[in-house]
Structures are given as structure tokens and as C-alpha cells.
Amino acid sequence: MTEPIIDPIINVDHVTKSYGSFTVLKDLCFSVMPGEKLALIGPSGSGKTTILRTLMTLERIDSGFVRVDGDYLFHMERNGRVVPADEAHLHRMRAKIGMVFQLFNLFPHKTVLENVTLAPMLTKGVRAAEAQRRAMELLEMVGMAGKANSMPAALSGGQKQRVAIARALALQPRIMLFDEVTSALDPELVEEVLNVMRMLGTQTDMTMLLVTHEMSFAHDFADRVLFFDRGRIVEEGPPGEIFTNPRHERTQTFLKKIIAAGQRI
Amino acid sequence: MEWDWAFVREIMPTLLDGLKITVLATVLGSVLAAVVGLAFALLRRSPNRLVSRTTAFLVEFIRGTPLLVQLYFLFYVLPGAGILLSPLTAGVIGLGVHYATYMAEVFRAGIDNTPRGQWEAAKACNLTAVQTWQHIILPQAIPPMIPALANYFVAMFKETPLLSAITVVELMSQARSIANFNYRYLEPMTLVGVLFLAISLIAVPALHLLERRFRRYR
Numbered sequence: 389m390t391e392p393i394i395d396p397i398i399n400v401d402h403v404t405k406s407y408g409s410f411t412v413l414k415d416l417c418f419s420v421m422p423g424e425k426l427a428l429i430g431p432s433g434s435g436k437t438t439i440l441r442t443l444m445t446l447e448r449i450d451s452g453f454v455r456v457d458g459d460y461l462f463h464m465e466r467n468g469r470v471v472p473a474d475e476a477h478l479h480r481m482r483a484k485i486g487m488v489f490q491l492f493n494l495f496p497h498k499t500v501l502e503n504v505t506l507a508p509m510l511t512k513g514v515r516a517a518e519a520q521r522r523a524m525e526l527l528e529m530v531g532m533a534g535k536a537n538s539m540p541a542a543l544s545g546g547q548k549q550r551v552a553i554a555r556a557l558a559l560q561p562r563i564m565l566f567d568e569v570t571s572a573l574d575p576e577l578v579e580e581v582l583n584v585m586r587m588l589g590t591q592t593d594m595t596m597l598l599v600t601h602e603m604s605f606a607h608d609f610a611d612r613v614l615f616f617d618r619g620r621i622v623e624e625g626p627p628g629e630i631f632t633n634p635r636h637e638r639t640q641t642f643l644k645k646i647i648a649a650g651q652r653i
Numbered sequence: 654m655e656w657d658w659a660f661v662r663e664i665m666p667t668l669l670d671g672l673k674i675t676v677l678a679t680v681l682g683s684v685l686a687a688v689v690g691l692a693f694a695l696l697r698r699s700p701n702r703l704v705s706r707t708t709a710f711l712v713e714f715i716r717g718t719p720l721l722v723q724l725y726f727l728f729y730v731l732p733g734a735g736i737l738l739s740p741l742t743a744g745v746i747g748l749g750v751h752y753a754t755y756m757a758e759v760f761r762a763g764i765d766n767t768p769r770g771q772w773e774a775a776k777a778c779n780l781t782a783v784q785t786w787q788h789i790i791l792p793q794a795i796p797p798m799i800p801a802l803a804n805y806f807v808a809m810f811k812e813t814p815l816l817s818a819i820t821v822v823e824l825m826s827q828a829r830s831i832a833n834f835n836y837r838y839l840e841p842m843t844l845v846g847v848l849f850l851a852i853s854l855i856a857v858p859a860l861h862l863l864e865r866r867f868r869r870y871r
């Protein structure tokens with residue numbers, strides 16, 4: 389008997405992206421296996437946010453291919469030819485992916501509950517009662533059920549971020565992207581959000597990609613760490629290796645700076 | 654010249670008939686201006702350059718020509734092309750489309766002020782473009798615009814006497830015919846002023862109330 393071959397759920401294949409003359413992603417290649425928890429670390433401006441935004445289709449790429457769950461993200465096959473994706477294709481692909489933003493981006497004119505029910509009702513035709521039941525379960529899970537009828541403006545940063553996580557989960561994506569979701573929080577609120585992430589990591593089989601500057605969290609949480617520098621992956625491996633025994637000189641310098649800044653790893 | 658209360662009582666019903674038409678023209682014109690103004694604002698953002706350029710030109714053209722000329726055009730010129738409009742219809746279209754060009758600017762500013770993160774969150778939630786406009790962008794963009802829109806509503810209201818030029822029997826034209834018939838201008842013209850002022854004074858706080866109601870989330 390042979391091992392069943394599992395295909396990656398994300399495949400980034402020679403992707404390049406520039407802003408004007410500045411190349412943010414340089415011929416980038418990596419794959420993510422289903423259920424894998426991946427941490428993206430690296431210095432500021434190295435392209436970590438850009439790659440997450442690209443996977444969410446908030447950015448377009450200049451060249452290369454991205455495959456998600458077996459299908460091209462920015463291309464589609466038509467009459468046996470690969471052509472640029474149309475809006476309908478992007479819409480289908482986005483259903484597989486959810487994203488949580490650094491600055492929450494909750495809908496300020498909707499209650500907490502409405503923030504979570506809106507997308508399932510609009511995009512999946514879920515009935516209001518069912519959407520609310522599901523939303524309350526998710527809010528319960530992130531510890532926000534008590535605030536279901538509050539407006540986002542009345543919440544702390546940590547609470548907003550937990551609602552934002554529930555909102556993304558409501559669409560049941562196979563892949564979740566987290567872009568520095570604790571960076572905008574007061575230090576005492578970081579842990580409540582990290583706890584929710586830990587729970588998602590252990591209790592779901594979602595594929596999770598997170599960009600973070602919380603090295604000790606990345607160490608405990610991730611199956612694999614990608615170290616980005618100037619639009620490239622310089623080094624990758626299990627957290628035990630990357631954090632305790634980095635091979636590349638740039639990774640070593642980066643981690644030294646982090647430790648000098650007072651973080652434990 | 655003596656103020657004559659008996660004359661006031663006599664002409665009041667006729668003036669109030671005129672006021673009804675004035676208010677009707679303003680309300681219909683406002684609705685049209687808001688809808689067409691929003692359409693102008695959206696079309697100007699179209700990724701299709703031909704659509705956005707044409708809209709921009711049309712808006713500039715309408716804003717750059719006098720409302721009175723546009724009214725004459727709608728009412729006296731269009732029939733030559735076989736398009737016959739009643740005076741009130743021509744008046745409402747003229748007022749509405751003219752003010753739509755100003756309101757488009759208000760909508761544009763309001764839409765541009767909606768944070769980029771809201772568009773991105775809508776996309777991450779997999780909403781379509783139409784759903785994003787309907788449920789995310791416009792409900793946030795419109796409440797802060799209400800004071801500016803309200804100013805235009807009041808300005809439109811005060812411009813309705815222009816409609817008398819195309820035979821709409823609104824407040825001003827009623828007052829003028831009463832005055833011409835009786836050779837007395839004091840009471841009719843004073844009452845026109847008072848009625849306009851009264852409606853403006855009621856409308857402005859009412860619109861502000863509306864704004865606060867919509868902004869419950871702030």
C-alpha cells in the first residue's frame with residue numbers, strides 16, 4: 389500500500405507583484421497543506437501582508453499562478469485554455485477563504501449579531517433564524533454572545549477582533565488568513581484574542597495562515613514558519629528549527645532584534 | 654399703505670393651493686435629484702472610461718447652464734421634438750436633474766470618505782458589488798451627507814418660483830396673479846415670504862432629526 393497523495397490546498401507558483409517600480413513579491417513559491425497552521429514572519433515591508441491580501445483577492449498579481457483547493461485563483465480554464473478569471477470565478481473562489489484584519493474592519497452600522505449574520509444570509513441564502521442561531525454559537529465560542537446586540541463602537545479592541553473572527557468563521561471558509569490581528573490591541577487585550585486563535589487551531593481542521601510579530605505565539609501555534617525578507621522566503625521550517633536554530637544569517641539577525649526588543653520566543 | 658387682514662383671509666386659500674404645488678414640486682424634485690444624483694455619482698466611478706467621462710461631461714454641462722434655460726428647453730423646445738410634458742412634470746424634471754448635479758458631488762465625497770477597510774471586509778465576506786453598495790457603503794456614506802443634502806433641498810424649495818416661467822401654478826405665480834388682479838402687492842408678497850420661511854424653518858430641524866436617527870451607531 390502506498391500513502392494517499394494529498395494535494396496542497398494553496399499553491400503559490402512563481403508569483404511576482406510590484407507597486408510601480410517596487411517589487412513586493414519576487415518570484416514567490418510555496419505550498420500549504422490542508423489543515424496546516426502556517427506562521428509568516430519577517431521584517432516590516434517584506435511582503436507578508438501583501439501575500440495574504442493577494443490570497444484574499446484584494447490584490448492582483450503581475451505574473452505567476454496561485455491555486456486554491458485545486459483551482460486557479462486569478463485564472464480559469466475555458467475551452468481548454470487558461471484565461472484571466474472573471475468576477476464570477478473570483479466570487480466562487482473567495483467562498484473558500486476568510487480573512488481577519490489588523491484593524492478589525494467591522495461594519496460600524498450593524499450590530500455585532502448582524503455583522504456575523506450578514507454575509508451568510510446574502511451570499512449563501514441562509515434564512516435569518518438559522519443565520520442567527522449559527523451566529524450565536526460562534527459568538528458564544530469567541531466569548532461575545534453577551535454583546536450580540538451591541539454596536540461595534542461600544543466594544544474594546546479585543547472584543548472587536550473576536551467578533552471579526554466570528555464574522556469570518558460564519559462563512560465556513562476552508563482557509564483563514566490572519567494579518568497581525570493583535571497588533572492594534574492594547575497589551576492586556578492581546579491574550580483574549582490569541583486564546584480564540586489557539587482554540588481554532590486545536591478544535592478545527594481549517595487551514596490557517598497568520599502574519600504575526602508575536603514570536604512565542606507563532607512558536608507554539610504554527611506547524612511551519614516561513615521567514616520573509618524583501619519579497620522572498622529566505623528560510624522555512626518547523627518552529628522548533630526556525631526559532632532555536634535558524635540557518636540563514638538574515639533570520640538570525642531578525643530574531644536577535646526581536647529578542648533585543650524584549651520578546652520571549 | 655395699510656395692512657388689510659380681510660384681504661389676507663380672502664387670498665389665503667388660493668395661496669395655500671399654490672403652496673401645495675410648491676411643496677409637491679420640491680418633494681418630487683428632491684427625490685428625483687437624490688436618485689439621479691446618486692446615479693451620476695456611481696456612473697462617474699464606473700471603470701468604463703466612456704461611461705465615467707460622458708457622465709462627468711453631462712454633469713458639468715447641466716451645472717454650468719442656468720436652471721431657467723433648462724426649464725424653457727424642457728417645456729418649450731422639447732415639444733418640437735414631439736416630447737410633450739405637463740408644466741409640473743417639466744418643472745420637477747428640470748429642478749431634479751439640475752440639483753442632481755450638485756447632489757452627485759455630495760454623494761461622491763461621502764462615498765470617498767468610507768474607509769477602504771470597509772470595501773475590503775465586504776470582499777472578504779464575499780459580498781457582490783451590488784450587495785457591498787447596498788448593505789455596506791451607502792448606509793454608512795449617506796447619513797453624514799444629510800446636512801449637505803438638506804441645504805440643497807432648501808435651496809431647491811426657494812428656487813421653485815422659477816417654475817412659474819413654465820406656467821406651473823405654484824405659490825409665487827398665485828401671488829403674482831392675485832396682486833396683478835387687485836393692484837395690491839403688500840399682502841400677497843409678504844405672505845409668500847412668510848410661507849417660504851415657515852416651511853424652511855420646519856424642514857431644517859426635521860432633516861437634522863432624520864440625520865440623528867440614521868446615525869444611531871456613532
Ligand SMILES: Nc1ncnc2c1ncn2[C@@H]1O[C@H](COP(=O)(O)OP(=O)(O)OP(=O)(O)O)[C@@H](O)[C@H]1O
Nearest residue numbers: 407410412430431432433434435436437438439599
Ligand atoms: N498600495 C501600495 N502602494 C505602494 N506600495 C505599497 C502598497 N502596499 C504596500 N506597499 C509596500 O509594499 C511593501 C510590502 O508591504 P507589506 O504590507 O506586504 O509588508 P509587511 O511584510 O506586511 O510589513 P509589516 O510587517 O510592516 O506589516 C512595503 O514596502 C509597502 O510600503
Ligand SMILES: [Mg+2]
Nearest residue numbers: 436437438568
Ligand atoms: Mg503587514
